[in-house]
Amino acid sequence: MKVVEVRHPLVQHKLGLLRRAENSTKSFRELAAELAALLTYEATADLETEDAEVQGWAGPIPVRRIKGRKITLVPILRAGLGMLPGVLELIPAAKVGVVGIRRDEKTLAPVPYYENLVGGLADRTALILDPMLATGGTLIATIDMLKAAGATRLKGLFLVAAPEGLRALEAAHPDIEVYTAAIDERLNGKGYILPGLGDAGDRIFGTRIA
Numbered sequence: 001m002k003v004v005e006v007r008h009p010l011v012q013h014k015l016g017l018l019r020r021a022e023n024s025t026k027s028f029r030e031l032a033a034e035l036a037a038l039l040t041y042e043a044t045a046d047l048e049t050e051d052a053e054v055q056g057w058a059g060p061i062p063v064r065r066i067k068g069r070k071i072t073l074v075p076i077l078r079a080g081l082g083m084l085p086g087v088l089e090l091i092p093a094a095k096v097g098v099v100g101i102r103r104d105e106k107t108l109a110p111v112p113y114y115e116n117l118v119g120g121l122a123d124r125t126a127l128i129l130d131p132m133l134a135t136g137g138t139l140i141a142t143i144d145m146l147k148a149a150g151a152t153r154l155k156g157l158f159l160v161a162a163p164e165g166l167r168a169l170e171a172a173h174p175d176i177e178v179y180t181a182a183i184d185e186r187l188n189g190k191g192y193i194l195p196g197l198g199d200a201g202d203r204i205f206g207t208r209i210a
């Protein structure tokens with residue numbers, strides 16, 4: 001399984017800022033979106049391009065453009081919405097399908113509650129967006145949904161990933177590519193990533209101080 005921990009200085013710097021407990025909802029949101037844009041840049045580096053031509057100011061100019069297969073974004077509700085603005089900055093025409101899954105706080109099992117995907121998934125690259133990859137249950141359930149709907153080319157963008165979740169993912173769906181700003185140390189007894197970010201959904205939506 002391809003796992004890329006993005007070591008770019010801008011990513012590492014912004015992640016350091018994001019980890020501060022004192023961040024306001026506004027700064028947490030802004031940093032999450034900026035990091036999402038930087039992860040998008042990395043995750044799209046291998047998109048195929050083809051020759052094209054535009055009419056320039058002094059005549060025709062040969063240019064390159066992204067070929068064929070287009071991208072669909074798949075934010076996982078709710079926290080994944082915090083990454084969406086940053087990704088759309090770079091891919092403004094992307095179609096967006098939404099998956100709703102929450103973790104049962106006691107069992108940590110994923111509980112799907114919403115699915116509204118775009119059509120033609122077989123011809124698209126799906127970029128799954130979620131700030132946190134913890135046990136991996138939510139992501140595995142999302143990939144199950146996407147594959148059942150025809151998706152074959154999948155990439156996941158995360159702000160922080162836990163080694164436990166990456167191992168579970170490799171066992172279930174080794175064909176996905178993972179781009180993350182950090183692979184953290186471990187999960188605590190309640191399934192939270194350490195050192196992590198706390199509850200990313202609550203921090204993005206301002207529903208509870210982590």
Ligand SMILES: O=P(O)(O)OC[C@H]1O[C@H](OP(=O)(O)OP(=O)(O)O)[C@H](O)[C@@H]1O
Pocket residue numbers: 076077078079080101102103104108110130131132133134135136137138139165191199200201202
């Ligand atoms: O890898 P896992 O162990 O499945 O955990 C990760 C999931 O948990 C969080 O969502 P949460 O259930 O808190 O929902 P929310 O986004 O609505 O806050 C997070 O945004 C991931 O979706």
Ligand SMILES: O=c1cc[nH]c(=O)[nH]1
Pocket residue numbers: 079132134191192193194196197198199200201
């Ligand atoms: O650390 C974690 C784990 C799951 N979900 C979060 O928001 N944070």
Ligand SMILES: [Mg+2]
Pocket residue numbers: 079199200201202
């Ligand atoms: Mg949450």
